[in-house]
Amino acid sequence: MLKRLLYIAGILGLLIGLWGLYDRLVYGHMHANYGSYVVWGLWVALYMFFAGVATGSFMLATLDLLFDLPLFRGSGRMALWGALVTLPAGLAAIGLDLGHMSRIWKVYLQPHFGSVMAQLVWGYTIFLGIIIISLWLSFQPQRSRWLKPIMAVGLILAIFLSGGIGALLGVNQNRVSWHVSNLPTQFPVFNLTSGVALMLIAIGWFGPQHDPRRTQQLRVLSLAMIVLLLVKGYYLWSDVSQALYQNSSHGAAAINLVLFGPYGWAFWLLQLGIGMLLPLIILTMPIGKQGFAAGLMGLCILIGLAVARANIIFPALSLPELQGLGEAFHGPHLSFTYSPSLMEWAVTAGIVGAATIGFLVGTDRLPLFTRPTTEATGTAD
Amino acid sequence: MSRQPTIPLIPVSRRGFLGALVAGAGALAVASVASSAITEKPTDTIDMLTPEEALAAYEAEIARLRAARISGTPIDQLERMRTDLLRALTKPVTERRWVMVIDLRACVGCHGCTIACVAENKLPPGVVYRPVIEEEIGRYPNVSRRFIPRPCMQCDNPPCTGVCPVSATFTNEHGVVEVNYEQCIGCRACIAACPYGARTFDFGYTYTANTPSAAMMLGAEQAVSYEQTSTFEYSKVHARRDLHDSPVGNVRKCHFCMHRVLNGQLPACVTTCIGRATFFGDANDPESLVSELIARPNVMRLKEELGTEPRVYYLQ
Ligand code: SF4
Numbered sequence: 001m002l003k004r005l006l007y008i009a010g011i012l013g014l015l016i017g018l019w020g021l022y023d024r025l026v027y028g029h030m031h032a033n034y035g036s037y038v039v040w041g042l043w044v045a046l047y048m049f050f051a052g053v054a055t056g057s058f059m060l061a062t063l064d065l066l067f068d069l070p071l072f073r074g075s076g077r078m079a080l081w082g083a084l085v086t087l088p089a090g091l092a093a094i095g096l097d098l099g100h101m102s103r104i105w106k107v108y109l110q111p112h113f114g115s116v117m118a119q120l121v122w123g124y125t126i127f128l129g130i131i132i133i134s135l136w137l138s139f140q141p142q143r144s145r146w147l148k149p150i151m152a153v154g155l156i157l158a159i160f161l162s163g164g165i166g167a168l169l170g171v172n173q174n175r176v177s178w179h180v181s182n183l184p185t186q187f188p189v190f191n192l193t194s195g196v197a198l199m200l201i202a203i204g205w206f207g208p209q210h211d212p213r214r215t216q217q218l219r220v221l222s223l224a225m226i227v228l229l230l231v232k233g234y235y236l237w238s239d240v241s242q243a244l245y246q247n248s249s250h251g252a253a254a255i256n257l258v259l260f261g262p263y264g265w266a267f268w269l270l271q272l273g274i275g276m277l278l279p280l281i282i283l284t285m286p287i288g289k290q291g292f293a294a295g296l297m298g299l300c301i302l303i304g305l306a307v308a309r310a311n312i313i314f315p316a317l318s319l320p321e322l323q324g325l326g327e328a329f330h331g332p333h334l335s336f337t338y339s340p341s342l343m344e345w346a347v348t349a350g351i352v353g354a355a356t357i358g359f360l361v362g363t364d365r366l367p368l369f370t371r372p373t374t375e376a377t378g379t380a381d
Numbered sequence: 382m383s384r385q386p387t388i389p390l391i392p393v394s395r396r397g398f399l400g401a402l403v404a405g406a407g408a409l410a411v412a413s414v415a416s417s418a419i420t421e422k423p424t425d426t427i428d429m430l431t432p433e434e435a436l437a438a439y440e441a442e443i444a445r446l447r448a449a450r451i452s453g454t455p456i457d458q459l460e461r462m463r464t465d466l467l468r469a470l471t472k473p474v475t476e477r478r479w480v481m482v483i484d485l486r487a488c489v490g491c492h493g494c495t496i497a498c499v500a501e502n503k504l505p506p507g508v509v510y511r512p513v514i515e516e517e518i519g520r521y522p523n524v525s526r527r528f529i530p531r532p533c534m535q536c537d538n539p540p541c542t543g544v545c546p547v548s549a550t551f552t553n554e555h556g557v558v559e560v561n562y563e564q565c566i567g568c569r570a571c572i573a574a575c576p577y578g579a580r581t582f583d584f585g586y587t588y589t590a591n592t593p594s595a596a597m598m599l600g601a602e603q604a605v606s607y608e609q610t611s612t613f614e615y616s617k618v619h620a621r622r623d624l625h626d627s628p629v630g631n632v633r634k635c636h637f638c639m640h641r642v643l644n645g646q647l648p649a650c651v652t653t654c655i656g657r658a659t660f661f662g663d664a665n666d667p668e669s670l671v672s673e674l675i676a677r678p679n680v681m682r683l684k685e686e687l688g689t690e691p692r693v694y695y696l697q
């Protein structure tokens with residue numbers, strides 16, 4: 001029933017997305033609401049979110065396929081599948097955000113490696129290759145000796161790429177709320193949180209019901225999630241308190257926008273309430289270790305993380321670099337306020353829908369919760 | 382979809398085109414040449430003065446100014462700057478240092494420079510290179526106002542170039558931060574990196590699209606044609622005919638009107654400034670007006686603490 005509902009939601013999203021895609025491809029960026037001042041909008045937030053889920057999922061896959069933890073045996077493929085469907089979703093979002101999508105080849109053939117963006121494009125492309133190869137190897141009947149080295153490389157890359165997203169923002173010294181040295185160090189934690197959230201959904205909703213380890217897996221994942229949420233909360237507190245302490249700075253203005261701006265409700269309700277506090281409470285209770293509740297909390301946390309990505313990007317860009325710039329010249333897309341357009345939402349719905357369907361199809365058609373024989377002598381689970 | 386019909390470009394050189402405008406025949410020239418199609422490629426470049434031509438023009442200008450001085454005719458600062466400019470063009474490129482000086486006390490906030498820039502570079506709606514920021518000081522009714530024109534600062538340490546994933550934006554040999562429209566993928570990382578908000582994205586709008594029009598309206602075709610004809614930014618030919626082709630989908634910015642400067646003309650914003658508040662020239666020439674101005678004690682640069690080393694100076 002749950003799966004059917006998710007399929008329907010995914011297909012609906014996909015259909016809406018087709019209209020958005022048509023609009024984007026025919027009219028370019030005209031019907032988007034990001035502009036020359038708030039230059040990055042919903043799709044960049046979506047890219048950061050999905051890229052985070054992909055790297056986080058990969059980190060989780062290493063528990064099985066690299067570190068051989070008996071408790072997580074058999075969950076590696078599922079985590080890799082999660083990474084495989086979410087990474088292209090993120091790349092699609094950022095691709096559609098480009099002014100000239102057809103020139104993306106230039107980043108490969110004429111790159112400027114000093115640019116964090118170029119490093120990320122290359123890094124994510126290699127990472128996608130690693131996900132595909134490791135997934136393929138994990139489906140081999142005999143466990144390949146290449147799997148562990150590849151997973152190890154992938155793990156290092158996943159950590160660096162996570163930090164890279166923080167660096168993409170952090171290198172802009174003119175954006176005070178981004179240009180803090182610990183931003184790149186926060187992102188691996190955020191992304192690991194995304195990965196654990198996806199695994200809560202995967203195991204809680206789609207995991208093998210009769211696997212005796214399932215309850216234990218959910219318990220460990222819940223515990224890990226509680227720790228991660230507390231660390232996330234600590235980061236949030238340090239960001240907010242430091243910025244607000246000097247109430248005159250640009251950083252304080254950005255935080256004020258997050259907390260009390262037009263989308264303050266999204267912070268309090270979605271990012272903090274549904275995305276952090278509710279899961280913290282539920283996951284500490286016995287009900288939180290039950291499949292449905294654990295999956296639901298995973299979903300809540302993912303929603304909170306998506307809102308958090310938006311709250312990192314939009315407010316920092318909504319502050320004029322020079323006072324009065326917003327009023328100096330008027331024209332389309334010259335505004336320091338931003339709310340995504342219908343077209344942006346439609347494309348977002350399509351990408352989320354496609355990722356959801358991809359994930360569900362995998363759980364239906366692929367043996368994701370089994371694993372290859374352990375070395376040459378082991379037996380399949 | 383609001384795409385414009387493709388209209389052939391104007392087959393005249395930059396100088397020829399300006400000459401036609403100066404002769405008061407701009408509109409007619411556009412109309413008459415629009416029918417004769419040529420194929421302009423974005424890689425086509427326009428003429429610029431050779432050092433010999435610059436020297437000849439400089440000597441002629443000096444002779445003219447000398448005669449004016451003898452006859453007691455007042456010499457406008459624009460004339461002085463143009464002479465400075467021609468003198469700079471006789472020097473090797475590496476020995477010039479183009480800077481702009483803006484006198485905040487002289488700016489009257491007319492936005493003339495903004496509009497001159499829009500006209501010179503045929504900027505579409507939503508793209509602006511030189512807005513004039515208005516600052517109100519004090520509290521009503523005891524207020525005074527200050528106007529701050531804000532071109533691209535052509536920073537010597539530009540934070541906007543390093544972030545570009547494809548090296549589409551860089552400091553060129555003239556010290557001007559350039560955007561290569563054919564290379565730019567439109568990621569907008571450079572906009573996020575600029576501390577002065579000096580870059581805008583071309584979303585593909587035109588002033589003529591979706592405006593009410595009558596079938597027989599005089600000049601309607603030419604207006605569309607005007608919006609699609611080439612600009613000469615970075616001394617290259619850039620037509621703007623297609624919603625999906627450059628410069629649409631690119632980031633755009635002020636370039637100190639290098640296509641004019643290299644032809645011995647001052648930037649459009651400088652020539653049009655009614656307050657005579659904007660100055661341009663070679664800071665590597667102690668005789669130049671801009672050198673005199675930036676040596677004054679009341680000079681400042683925006684956000685100097687960031688270490689961007691702007692080439693735009695403000696007198697306050
Ligand atoms: S003002 Fe902005 S766009 Fe211009 S050079 Fe400096 S950083 Fe780059």
Ligand code: SF4
Nearest residue numbers: 545565566568569571
């Ligand atoms: S928008 Fe163009 S010029 Fe700016 S960073 Fe991206 S590719 Fe480079």
